[in-house]
Amino acid sequence: MNRTKNLSPIFRQILSKPIPSARCASxxxxxxxxxxxxxxxxxxxxxxxxxxxxxxxxxPNFAINLIAEVPPKACKERVVWCDGGSGPTGHPKVYINLDKPGNHACGYCGLRYFRDTHH
Structure with a gap:
């Protein structure tokens, strides 16, 4: 059954025309x-x-920025070791030579050490 049969001629004219649709691109x-x-x-x-x-x-808390906030650790020994923490949270033990002046960073975790030469 034709649904437009019971409508007035004006509505029939409106409904019979195709409505242009525009695709809205985002x-x-x-x-x-x-x-x-x-x-x-x-x-x-x-x-x-x-x-x-x-x-x-x-x-936004990049690990390198968080490690940079940790102050360097003063050590009296010429050679120190770093294991990055205890057990499963750490890394393999590495030895760091502190003979040269300045900070020396661990290659795994980035913690810094320096030799405290004051007696």
């Missing part, structure tokens, strides 16, 4: 935060599709 581009490794994608990168409805979460 110019939305996610705010790209740079990670600690410098990862920043281009605006047309396909990998940004995963952040269409969700923000990209980047932890």
């Amino acid at each position: 110019d939305w581009v996610p705010q790209e935060k740079e990670t600690h490794t410098g990862q920043k994608w281009e605006a047309d990168d396909y990998r940004l599709a995963r952040f269409i409805d969700r923000p990209k979460h980047v932890n």
Whole structure:
């Protein structure tokens, strides 16, 4: 059954005309935060599709900045060792030579040591 049969001629004329529809293109581009490794994608990168409805979460507390806040540890020995902590939270034990003046950082965790020459 024709539904426009019971309508007035004006409504029939309106409903019979095709309504042009415009596709609204989105110019939305996610705010790209740079990670600690410098990862920043281009605006047309396909990998940004995963952040269409969700923000990209980047932890602003980079480990290198947190380690830099730890003051260097004064040591009386010429050679010290660092294991990064205890047990499973640490790293292999490394020995650090403190003969030269200044701070000497652990290659694994970045903790700094210096030789305290004052007696």
